[in-house]
Amino acid sequence: MSIPATSEPIGFASLGSDEFKALFRGHPGGVAVVTADAGDGPVALTATSVASVSASPPLLVFSVSQLSSASSVLVRADTVVVHLLDADDLSLARLGATSGVDRFADTDRWSRLITGEPVYADVRAWVRCAVIGRMDAGGSTVIAAHALQAQVTRDAADGGALVYHDRSWHRLGAHSRIELSA
Amino acid sequence: MSIPATSEPIGFASLGSDEFKALFRGHPGGVAVVTADAGDGPVALTATSVASVSASPPLLVFSVSQLSSASSVLVRADTVVVHLLDADDLSLARLGATSGVDRFADTDRWSRLITGEPVYADVRAWVRCAVIGRMDAGGSTVIAAHALQAQVTRDAADGGALVYHDRSWHRLGAHSRIELSA
Numbered sequence: 001m002s003i004p005a006t007s008e009p010i011g012f013a014s015l016g017s018d019e020f021k022a023l024f025r026g027h028p029g030g031v032a033v034v035t036a037d038a039g040d041g042p043v044a045l046t047a048t049s050v051a052s053v054s055a056s057p058p059l060l061v062f063s064v065s066q067l068s069s070a071s072s073v074l075v076r077a078d079t080v081v082v083h084l085l086d087a088d089d090l091s092l093a094r095l096g097a098t099s100g101v102d103r104f105a106d107t108d109r110w111s112r113l114i115t116g117e118p119v120y121a122d123v124r125a126w127v128r129c130a131v132i133g134r135m136d137a138g139g140s141t142v143i144a145a146h147a148l149q150a151q152v153t154r155d156a157a158d159g160g161a162l163v164y165h166d167r168s169w170h171r172l173g174a175h176s177r178i179e180l181s182a
Numbered sequence: 183m184s185i186p187a188t189s190e191p192i193g194f195a196s197l198g199s200d201e202f203k204a205l206f207r208g209h210p211g212g213v214a215v216v217t218a219d220a221g222d223g224p225v226a227l228t229a230t231s232v233a234s235v236s237a238s239p240p241l242l243v244f245s246v247s248q249l250s251s252a253s254s255v256l257v258r259a260d261t262v263v264v265h266l267l268d269a270d271d272l273s274l275a276r277l278g279a280t281s282g283v284d285r286f287a288d289t290d291r292w293s294r295l296i297t298g299e300p301v302y303a304d305v306r307a308w309v310r311c312a313v314i315g316r317m318d319a320g321g322s323t324v325i326a327a328h329a330l331q332a333q334v335t336r337d338a339a340d341g342g343a344l345v346y347h348d349r350s351w352h353r354l355g356a357h358s359r360i361e362l363s364a
């Protein structure tokens with residue numbers, strides 16, 4: 001069956017912001033926390049926009065909204081730490097997504113790399129990156145970064161992977177895997 | 183517990199590509215198929231890098247590797263259609279991820295919008311976008327695009343959401359949701 005060209009679109013010329021939000025509410029994403037310190041204190045932000053773009057060289061991207069309290073630091077930092085979370089890291093994911101709290105109040109929870117960046121303890125994996133490109137996109141900045149150094153605490157298959165979807169958190173595992181016929 | 187600064191990193195100076203791939207194999211992603219036609223025939227590509235970056239204006243990003251057969255068209259297209267897939271769209275997700283096949287051979291499966299872009303039928307949702315920015319990142323291009331027009335066939339909660347993780351497909355639903363205590 002083909003979609004008739006006359007089917008009613010949601011918007012025209014530019015999609016409305018509410019329609020756009022509804023579209024992406026239905027699009028699941030892996031969960032990361034990005035940290036940095038550009039010289040005036042650590043910041044952290046939970047992001048579902050982290051994606052690998054190239055393995056050689058090892059590059060990733062993520063986006064930061066100017067609406068985020070961490071934005072002003074993240075857009076000028078030369079290096080960042082991207083924490084790739086699993087379901088055991090849910091409390092950190094929620095911390096980085098909560099407004100108006102000091103995300104570094106619990107000093108047992110984080111430390112600094114010898115290069116100075118703040119890093120949270122016990123996460124599935126983290127990767128320290130050098131920012132290599134920035135692109136303005138509306139009220140956000142898309143940041144490309146080169147992976148310099150990483151530490152993996154848990155394999156992908158160990159705990160359940162963590163996904164954010166439709167304003168809920170989900171855990172992946174054997175219970176969610178789709179078995180392919182043929 | 184804090185991570186000792188002397189803990190062993192996987193790499194130094196630049197992370198190796200194998201280590202980087204392993205890191206992101208463990209990072210789940212929503213699944214999309216991006217189509218375009220820059221004047222010399224339709225192309226399609228399955229991508230897990232699609233993310234919303236701004237709701238007002240409605241902007242999204244995705245990345246395209248030069249290794250993809252669709253790359254040369256996608257990086258010069260003025261408009262693209264981003265299909266946001268759910269588990270009912272698994273066969274399309276696999277089609278757009280399979281090398282060496284004609285992704286438009288089945289003419290019952292797709293049509294063209296009145297503006298010319300190829301669009302697959304029966305997907306959860308699609309959004310037609312105008313490309314507004316491109317950023318080179320290694321052998322890939324990160325593309326920012328403004329949402330112009332969308333059609334939603336199924337709500338986020340209807341079928342199960344589709345996630346790619348650790349070389350497997352997963353379906354989200356009540357069975358995968360994490361219940362939060364307080």
